Amino acid sequence: MHKKLVLNVISRILLVVSLIMVLPLGWAVLDDPSSAESRSFIITILLGLAIVAVIRKFSPASGDDFDVMGAKDGLAIVGLSWIAVSLLGSLPFYLSGVAPTFTDAFFETVSGFTTTGATILTWIEGQPRGVLFWRSLTHWLGGMGIIVLSVALLPAIGRGAYALYRAEAPGPTAERVRPSMKETAKTLWTVYFILSAAEALLLLAGDMPLFDALCHTFGTMATGGFSTKNASIAAYGSYIQWVIVAFMFLAGCNFILHYQGLRGKVKSYWRSEEFRVYLTITLFFISLFTLVLGFGGEGFSESTVRQSAFQIVSILTTTGYTTVDFGLWPAFLKISLVILMFVGGCAGSTGGGMKVIRVYIALKTGAKSIIQVILPNAVMPLKIDSKPVSDTYVVRAAAYFIIYMFLFLFGTVAMTITESTDLVTAFGASVACLSNIGPGLGKVGAVENYAWISPAGKWILSFLMLAGRLELYSILILFVPDTWRK
Amino acid sequence: MHKKLVLNVISRILLVVSLIMVLPLGWAVLDDPSSAESRSFIITILLGLAIVAVIRKFSPASGDDFDVMGAKDGLAIVGLSWIAVSLLGSLPFYLSGVAPTFTDAFFETVSGFTTTGATILTWIEGQPRGVLFWRSLTHWLGGMGIIVLSVALLPAIGRGAYALYRAEAPGPTAERVRPSMKETAKTLWTVYFILSAAEALLLLAGDMPLFDALCHTFGTMATGGFSTKNASIAAYGSYIQWVIVAFMFLAGCNFILHYQGLRGKVKSYWRSEEFRVYLTITLFFISLFTLVLGFGGEGFSESTVRQSAFQIVSILTTTGYTTVDFGLWPAFLKISLVILMFVGGCAGSTGGGMKVIRVYIALKTGAKSIIQVILPNAVMPLKIDSKPVSDTYVVRAAAYFIIYMFLFLFGTVAMTITESTDLVTAFGASVACLSNIGPGLGKVGAVENYAWISPAGKWILSFLMLAGRLELYSILILFVPDTWRK
Numbered sequence: 001m002h003k004k005l006v007l008n009v010i011s012r013i014l015l016v017v018s019l020i021m022v023l024p025l026g027w028a029v030l031d032d033p034s035s036a037e038s039r040s041f042i043i044t045i046l047l048g049l050a051i052v053a054v055i056r057k058f059s060p061a062s063g064d065d066f067d068v069m070g071a072k073d074g075l076a077i078v079g080l081s082w083i084a085v086s087l088l089g090s091l092p093f094y095l096s097g098v099a100p101t102f103t104d105a106f107f108e109t110v111s112g113f114t115t116t117g118a119t120i121l122t123w124i125e126g127q128p129r130g131v132l133f134w135r136s137l138t139h140w141l142g143g144m145g146i147i148v149l150s151v152a153l154l155p156a157i158g159r160g161a162y163a164l165y166r167a168e169a170p171g172p173t174a175e176r177v178r179p180s181m182k183e184t185a186k187t188l189w190t191v192y193f194i195l196s197a198a199e200a201l202l203l204l205a206g207d208m209p210l211f212d213a214l215c216h217t218f219g220t221m222a223t224g225g226f227s228t229k230n231a232s233i234a235a236y237g238s239y240i241q242w243v244i245v246a247f248m249f250l251a252g253c254n255f256i257l258h259y260q261g262l263r264g265k266v267k268s269y270w271r272s273e274e275f276r277v278y279l280t281i282t283l284f285f286i287s288l289f290t291l292v293l294g295f296g297g298e299g300f301s302e303s304t305v306r307q308s309a310f311q312i313v314s315i316l317t318t319t320g321y322t323t324v325d326f327g328l329w330p331a332f333l334k335i336s337l338v339i340l341m342f343v344g345g346c347a348g349s350t351g352g353g354m355k356v357i358r359v360y361i362a363l364k365t366g367a368k369s370i371i372q373v374i375l376p377n378a379v380m381p382l383k384i385d386s387k388p389v390s391d392t393y394v395v396r397a398a399a400y401f402i403i404y405m406f407l408f409l410f411g412t413v414a415m416t417i418t419e420s421t422d423l424v425t426a427f428g429a430s431v432a433c434l435s436n437i438g439p440g441l442g443k444v445g446a447v448e449n450y451a452w453i454s455p456a457g458k459w460i461l462s463f464l465m466l467a468g469r470l471e472l473y474s475i476l477i478l479f480v481p482d483t484w485r486k
Numbered sequence: 487m488h489k490k491l492v493l494n495v496i497s498r499i500l501l502v503v504s505l506i507m508v509l510p511l512g513w514a515v516l517d518d519p520s521s522a523e524s525r526s527f528i529i530t531i532l533l534g535l536a537i538v539a540v541i542r543k544f545s546p547a548s549g550d551d552f553d554v555m556g557a558k559d560g561l562a563i564v565g566l567s568w569i570a571v572s573l574l575g576s577l578p579f580y581l582s583g584v585a586p587t588f589t590d591a592f593f594e595t596v597s598g599f600t601t602t603g604a605t606i607l608t609w610i611e612g613q614p615r616g617v618l619f620w621r622s623l624t625h626w627l628g629g630m631g632i633i634v635l636s637v638a639l640l641p642a643i644g645r646g647a648y649a650l651y652r653a654e655a656p657g658p659t660a661e662r663v664r665p666s667m668k669e670t671a672k673t674l675w676t677v678y679f680i681l682s683a684a685e686a687l688l689l690l691a692g693d694m695p696l697f698d699a700l701c702h703t704f705g706t707m708a709t710g711g712f713s714t715k716n717a718s719i720a721a722y723g724s725y726i727q728w729v730i731v732a733f734m735f736l737a738g739c740n741f742i743l744h745y746q747g748l749r750g751k752v753k754s755y756w757r758s759e760e761f762r763v764y765l766t767i768t769l770f771f772i773s774l775f776t777l778v779l780g781f782g783g784e785g786f787s788e789s790t791v792r793q794s795a796f797q798i799v800s801i802l803t804t805t806g807y808t809t810v811d812f813g814l815w816p817a818f819l820k821i822s823l824v825i826l827m828f829v830g831g832c833a834g835s836t837g838g839g840m841k842v843i844r845v846y847i848a849l850k851t852g853a854k855s856i857i858q859v860i861l862p863n864a865v866m867p868l869k870i871d872s873k874p875v876s877d878t879y880v881v882r883a884a885a886y887f888i889i890y891m892f893l894f895l896f897g898t899v900a901m902t903i904t905e906s907t908d909l910v911t912a913f914g915a916s917v918a919c920l921s922n923i924g925p926g927l928g929k930v931g932a933v934e935n936y937a938w939i940s941p942a943g944k945w946i947l948s949f950l951m952l953a954g955r956l957e958l959y960s961i962l963i964l965f966v967p968d969t970w971r972k
């Protein structure tokens with residue numbers, strides 16, 4: 001690892017985040033310039049800038065220096081800078097007194113940046129607006145990626161940028177839509193911004209106050225899940241709920257498709273096999289849930305369809321907003337939601353989970369192996385978008401699947417130790433954090449929160465959230481001694 | 487599929503099973519020749535022989551005819567003959583009135599042959615001995631394989647025998663220890679017989695009655711789990727429990743190692759990487775459980791070590807005997823047991839689960855992928871027993887893993903529908919049947935039984951037990967239309 005280069009890049013990312021914190025500071029100052037909240041943002045921003053200055057002094061680097069950066073540096077930068085940003089970002093929560101301990105502040109910030117949406121706040125409506133704004137903004141920054149944003153905003157850091165993009169982008173492939181990395185990053189953030197603006201306008205049109213509209217837009221487009229209401233989206237009417245369903249679904253699509261869609265190539269959506277699978281899963285489960293709830297006594301009204309659609313899309317895209325307590329639904333619907341928790345959004349979306357494409361490849365591999373037993377000599381290349389998928393790629397997807405399951409089990413086991421809680425809660429907390437969903441089952445269910453979790457449990461869940469958001473490797477390689485060698 | 491050949495082979499297997507039923511008939515007649523029990527065995531045996539005669543008449547085949555049999559026929563024969571044998575084998579349970587319905591009788595028989603050990607009997611001590619003997623004997627026959635036994639006993643059925651052996655033998659590879667298939671089958675059954683005799687003698691030496699000693703030997707060596715006592719092995723003292731621990735462990739080893747061990751090549755055990763992993767897992771978890779239980783208030787006595795060792799080895803080898811209600815243990819120990827439920831015994835053992843070797847390859851694949859991220863150009867062949875493992879093989883193991891997980895989820899979802907039970911019970915029943923363990927969690931836990939499950943639930947669990955025992959493919963291909971074409 002090129003330690004000085006890595007530090008230098010991290011300082012650039014800290015700079016971007018420090019400057020962005022001026023926005024929540026603005027809300028805080030508007031409400032009360034002399035509040036503990038306003039002071040906490042000022043202290044954090046100044047501290048951030050001071051750290052940046054110190055690093056830049058001792059680890060200078062520019063232009064061509066970055067050309068030596070390799071995949072290992074890229075992964076380490078992503079892992080370390082997400083930790084650094086989370087540490088800095090948790091200060092306003094801590095200093096303002098919103099989070100009772102630093103552990104809580106860190107958990108909330110990691111939950112925000114990783115777009116998980118698991119909260120330690122038990123009474124959201126009573127919190128100062130600047131901090132709530134920052135809380136939702138961490139979602140939005142983390143959704144498309146803090147590093148992708150930094151690449152877009154800052155002077156180019158050369159070839160190393162691709163290594164960074166690859167390490168932060170969700171999904172097994174990181175396509176470039178434009179020849180240069182900087183252009184790609186700018187394009188993705190532009191698309192993200194346009195969709196966010198559209199959602200915010202539609203929410204405002206539904207008479208949602210500006211503050212709520214912005215916060216919920218951040219939470220939706222990032223597939224995050226932090227709300228400004230204790231009741232989450234159940235606090236709003238039918239129109240608002242449908243708008244949020246639509247944008248959660250869009251946020252779970254590959255943003256490269258949206259880029260092509262905005263340029264008029266609407267057929268691109270249908271040409272993507274992953275999108276077709278994603279759409280099919282969504283529609284199938286909405287129909288299934290509507291039927292089960294309808295025949296189960298809720299009747300066939302707009303409300304039944306809406307509640308099915310809302311919960312399905314929210315869980316599948318790993319957003320985590322809720323409009324009902326699905327913990328009260330029949331066990332069959334609960335286990336179906338658990339399965340969707342592992343699936344997640346599409347590659348290249350802001351959604352978490354294992355991603356539709358990986359699960360789809362896994363199922364195709366399984367089905368193929370059954371047919372090959374019957375026809376052992378048949379040549380059957382596994383194809384996606386009519387292109388053959390190599391064995392190496394399948395092995396890589398399988399390896400991802402295995403590590404994911406291993407981390408999930410690790411989390412479940414750890415929860416049973418640190419919380420001495422029931423299996424369903426342990427299981428729910430582990431998958432909800434690893435897949436960046438937020439609400440799980442049992443005592444971390446739809447209408448519960450993570451305040452009661454022990455400090456050790458919160459640090460372990462923070463680790464799972466980071467590993468899940470950064471596609472495992474960026475965080476895991478920090479534990480391999482070889483990473484730290486020169 | 488060569489339908490006539492397939493039918494012919496199935497008739498041979500039915501013949502073997504019909505003749506073996508003379509043994510439980512013997513017990514029944516000794517107790518009371520005129521009982522419903524004795525009559526039920528006589529009827530079943532006669533019916534079995536009649537079916538065999540009819541099939542042989544309409545589907546004659548011999549010697550060279552079998553040379554055309556392919557992998558597809560082998561798999562179909564294994565799948566269909568296990569179903570046929572289970573249907574025939576369930577008659578004594580049904581006709582004697584031990585099982586209240588035919589569904590219960592079929593469930594109990596499948597549970598026996600697949601060495602699962604899940605029971606619908608609520609009061610075991612009150613059942614007639616002939617039926618209990620048959621119940622335990624189904625374990626022993628299914629453990630090493632009914633078809634392998636038939637190949638060993640009957641006139642050779644040529645090259646097709648290897649296809650059968652491959653399809654029935656547990657684990658990803660089916661090694662031959664002797665040049666001919668018939669010799670291999672005889673050798674394996676001889677080793678199985680010798681170890682079983684040794685266990686029976688040791689149990690008799692511990693003052694266990696002959697009937698109990700034979701039944702528990704069948705249950706142990708097959709990693710089955712049916713007992714003749716309501717309290718399972720908790721009904722016996724410390725010496726008996728340790729003997730059973732030792733033989734459960736041996737039954738979970740690859741029997742080819744035992745063959746070599748009996749020929750004096752004791753080093754073979756240590757040379758096998760899978761055995762070393764299996765031993766390490768066993769010792770690690772026994773130590774861990776002893777520590778947790780010891781510090782948790784049970785103290786550090788022989789009893790604590792024994793209870794840890796018994797439950798760990800019983801679950802890991804998928805036997806399912808119990809000496810304590812592990813449902814009352816802390817959640818951390820319960821989740822550890824659940825993880826072991828998926829692992830299972832070694833390839834080529836009588837144990838179920840995914841097999842140690844597949845899980846080990848999966849973990850190695852995961853670990854390798856992390857290192858490859860850091861050192862992308864490193865050439866790192868995945869090795870087992872110092873031999874490289876090809877990508878194709880890893881994909882096949884991954885495919886197996888995926889289908890296993892899919893069936894597990896299918897079972898869990900199905901249980902939530904048919905039983906409207908809690909998630910832990912649904913989850914426990916699904917994994918306990920698929921991995922051929924027997925006791926699960928919740929309402930199918932260590933001191934519970936499967937009597938309360940609905941008929942639909944029992945058929946679904948029977949399907950999972952068969953799919954799990956026959957390594958998925960033999961049962962799954964029966965659902966592929968292409969299998970039934972000529």
